[in-house]
Amino acid sequence: MAKVSGKIFDVKLFSKLMVFVKPFKSTYYFVLVAAILLSFFSTLTPYFLKVTVDDYIRPKAYEGMVMFVGFMFITLLLEVIFQFLFVFYANWLGQKVIKALRVQLFEKIIFFKMSYFDKNAVGRLVTRAVSDIETIASIFSEGLFMIIADLLKMVLVIGVMFYVDWRLTLIVFSVLPVILYATRLFQKSMKKAFEEVRLQVANLNSFVQERLSGMKIVQIFHREKIEYEQFVEINEKHKKAWLKTVWFNSIFFPIAEISSSVTIGLLVWYGGFNVISGGSVSLGTIFLFIQMSQMLFRPLRQIADKFNTLQMGMVAADRIFKILETESSIKNTGTLSPEALEGRIAFDQLRFSYIEGEEILHGISTQINAGETVALVGATGAGKSTIINLLSRFYEYDSGDITIDSISIKDFELNALRIHVAVVLQDVFLFADSLYNNITLYNPDISLDDVIEAAKKIGVHDFINSLPGGYEYNVKERGVMLSSGQRQLIAFLRAYITNPAILVLDEATSSVDSYTEEIIQRAIDTLTKGKTSIVIAHRLATVKNADRILVMDQGHIVEQGTHEELLKVPNGYYAKLYEVQFAETIPG
DSSP: OOOOOOOSOOHHHHHHHHHHHGGGHHHHHHHHHHHHHHHHHHHHHHHHHHHHIIIIITTTOHHHHHHHHHHHHHHHHHHHHHHHHHHHHHHHHHHHHHHHHHHHHHHHHHTBOHHHHHHSOHHHHHHIIIIIHHHHHHIIIIIHHHHHHHHHHHHHHHHHHHHHOHHHHHHHHHHHHHHHHHHHHHHHHHHHHHHHHHHHHHHHHHHHHHHHHTHHHHHHTTOHHHHHHHHHHHHHHHHHHHHHHHHHHHHHHHHHHHHHHHHHHHHHHHHHHHHHTTOSOOHHHHHHHHHHHHHHHHHHHHHHHHHHHHHHHHHHHHHHHHHHTOOOBOOOOOOBOOSOOOOOEEEEEEEEOSBTTBOSEEEEEEEEOTTOEEEEEOSTTSSHHHHHHHHTTSSOOSEEEEEETTEEGGGBOHHHHHHSEEEEOSSOOOOSSBHHHHHHTTOTTOOHHHHHHHHHHHTOHHHHHTSTTGGGOBOOGGGTTSOHHHHHHHHHHHHHHTOOSEEEEESTTTTSOHHHHHHHHHHHHHHHTTSEEEEEOSSGGGTTTOSEEEEEETTEEEEEEOHHHHHTSTTOHHHHHHHHHHGGGSOO
């Protein structure tokens, strides 16, 4: 958990937020002016009441009383108007700020390296992008401006009280240190409490998101009871974090109320005794001080309450800016954006490690000719998928280089590189949208006619047409309305429609049945025709027709050649893999 400073207001953090306020600075200053006027009008009303009681009600001066009642009415009307303007535009400003902040946060997240998502739970990022940013809006709508308005009101109240009667003012001030000390303790305690609340909210969101996404695994392995018990434990921590804030509120606000009541009692006792004994304190002055003591203590209580809001907003802002200030994006310093590529790929002494000091690729060197189909085979963890991740620049390699058409991939503009490299993954991700939108991914340059023509070429048009609504069929979240084989076919169509120079098939047939594999194999033949293709597969039957096979083991290329050539290698790694996979099919 982040260290809690206990500061009442983090100026450095707020200055970062003010960058997002600049486009709306006229509204910002208007809200400040409204806060000042609101404080002035709310203080003026009780003073008019004092004058009315002392100068017109007691002497029974009817005309003057009517005039001051009119003044009070106008003052109250202006107070209501500025209260409306203040609340509306403070909230308006908060929503404008968080909209801009949320857009910038999302833009930052979508350009992060894959390594960032490897280390950060999706549920936490969802919490930051949704609930944490929403909390920041309250800094403007309920926190900062409200505190400013309350502080201004307190200053004016103290000024008026000293002007009217310094003795009664000292009575009020005799109780004031108690509530000030309580407010300070309350503020420091709530700061720590809300840090814990935000942490537990993120933990809860992350847990629920992961379990809902992996519900099949939960049920297949009968983990319902275990996950339920874990959820109860996490929820208990969440509850305790919130109850801590409730505990502090339960202590502070009764102390504030008792302090206020004691002050009123002292004012009535001293002021009443002074009036009865013929002193200088008037009845209107007693009314004024009773009202103004409440106006002084109420803002103190509200400041403490609004401070809770401000603290939550600041904690949320701190978490958001930590993400915004994280340098985890792929360096997009390349400038080349070629219209077309031949597709010659070269790996030169390529080294890479996901975790520093634990190298995965140990100086890989090989070349892939334009239009050549190369298969990568090897045991799990050999480094096959890592090569693909580096080719697409999802990660930065440690040393060595990857070139396409003799140009380092770092010299390509990032989007330009990825346009020419299409990847079909084993775990196909589809959005809760129509098939058409999942295929085109909202590319305006790809029409429905283009999609239909491409679907016919790779043999998936009939399958799509058989679905309700055809290309407008909604596949729901993660494409659950389709089988794994059908999702794979959609992934092939998605790759084919972009007409890439380089095609990567990563375990594209490992989770489908034999019939679907035949359809996919025909689609692969169409896709790879005339393109540089890299095929990764555990099932060697899918790579036998490759122009060349690269055999990997523990981050090294240990063998390469055609299927027939590799089978002839004495005690060869590929030959052993092939024998193991097909031994059970040999008649015995």
